[in-house]
Amino acid sequence: MADVLSVEAPAGAIALAETSRSTERLHRAIFIGLAAVLLVAPYLAYPVFVMKVMCFALFALAFNLLLGYGGLLSFGHAAYFGMSSYVCAYVAKNWGLTPELAILSGVLVSAVLGLAFGALAIRRQGIYFAMITLALAQMVFFFSLQAPKFTGGEDGIQAVPRGKLFGLIDLTGDRALYYVVAVIFMAGLLLIYRIIHSPFGQVCKAIRDNEPRAISLGYRANQYKLAVFVLSASLAGLAGATKAIVFQLASLTDVHWSMSGEVVLMTLVGGLGTVFGPIVGALVIVSMQNYLASLGAWVTVVQGVIFVVCVLLFREGIVGVIAKKIGRPL
């Protein structure tokens, strides 16, 4: 009997390794497929639309890193997205910085903001965490409203120059800008994928699933939570800054609480806690907004209905359901 057991155990381990290796292969195939789609997409669809999807997908990916893998529901992610968008637009327009430096400034500011807000919010848990992040984000909204010298108030910062990448490559044309945005998006996606599968990401998941146990194992849960919060805020900032360059506009819409709600919705529709779900969710929601734009306030109603339906009947999201069908994490 003992022999049989000792033979079986390694066999099981090999099978497990085999599964995880095939999952890895599947993910690699998805990455290559995604890159291929992005390469040809501007020839098949309107490039600005695809860029919009990529910006929001990156935003949703950043949000999902926090909620799906850190277990922290931030209801104020618009603060990092919007503030970074303002900073990027401001330095590109008023200081004449090149786009890559403007985006970097936006990311830096959102990282600092994320550090400050994250340190406050992790002092409370669960439902309070969501309320605190929402209230802090509302503070950023009021600041943006009351500092028209910096944000342009109700008008926002308009006519932001797209500029020349590294001072060399002209980004005024949609095609050139498209490939820059695609590179930023893929880099963000790969970074998030790497974070999730790193030892750091594993500890975050452990804290998400059972915080007291992770603490008793010697992990400083609060430091991990803060780190993942700052990472998420910075990546949301990256998305916001890129959006400011693409649309040449930073406005109050980007810092409003409804933007925080939208990113939650994208993640929920695509699949919470899945790697690729937020991308699908962003594609669905942005397309929906595009097609229903003529309906005005009905868009809000439709979004609300999707929220309710997803929470009641479709909690796994699109990618979550597919992952369950094929029995592999996606």
Added chain:
Amino acid sequence: MFELLGIPPQALFGQVLLGLINGSFYAILSLGLAVIFGLLNIINFAHGAQYMMGAFVAWMCLNYLGINYWAALLLAPLIVGVLGVLIERFLIARLANLDHLYGLLLTFGLALIIQGLFRNNYGSSGLPYQIPDALKGGQNLGFMFLPNYRGWVVGASLVVCLVTWFMIEKTRLGAYLRAATENPTLTQAFGINVPLLVTLTYGFGVALAAFAGVLAAPIYSVNPNMGADLIIVVFAVVVIGGMGSIMGAIVTGFGLGLVEGLTKVFYPEASATVIFIIMVLVLLVKPAGLFGRAA
């Protein structure tokens, strides 16, 4: 004319009164949130939308049915409360065993639906609602002029808050409620219908929000967006007070309204953010909230 700290007393007391009125709404709304949270363990994001619905039901009663303010003050909370009961029974109850974050997301979706529907029908510009005849005019108190309606709002809110406190802390029904908050399974084992209690509690919390909405209708115009921004401030109020104590919610609500009013006098630029700044300070000094129990 004498001055207080360089501010004419008319302006000072006027803002204090306005602050107290806002404080009344904070108190009633955070009270409702706290009661709902205690029993259902969800944060009712639709609370602001339900407050707005209260104001709209009063407006509809007056303009479509000719029902006056006083009847609407009873009718609107009843109608909105019944809607709340239906929402709890058919939607929220399905989430009973899930992470409470889903409750937040569900009620957020409901808030979007309600606000969107009202915006489609009534636009965002706001509809006027007349002050009832009996409360027109005002009193000259010597140091300030007190419009009757504003005095009524503060008084009525205070009474409603105290009655709610009395019901929860001093009556048999309140004892059931507190028991079910503490341990629902055990309470049910004693033969109390906890699911019914949960449904009624949600309905009651929602009715409180609608009541505040009716009170607000003549002061602010009736507007589909009136609840959306208010609810975020109320969340901050709830974080500051902590949801453990009913009296705590009332005191924090009125207190913060007052602070906001005074900020409007002395440093108007910060009046929109002062409550959030206080929230930050409280989180730094006493993370569980002023009246909260440490988790």
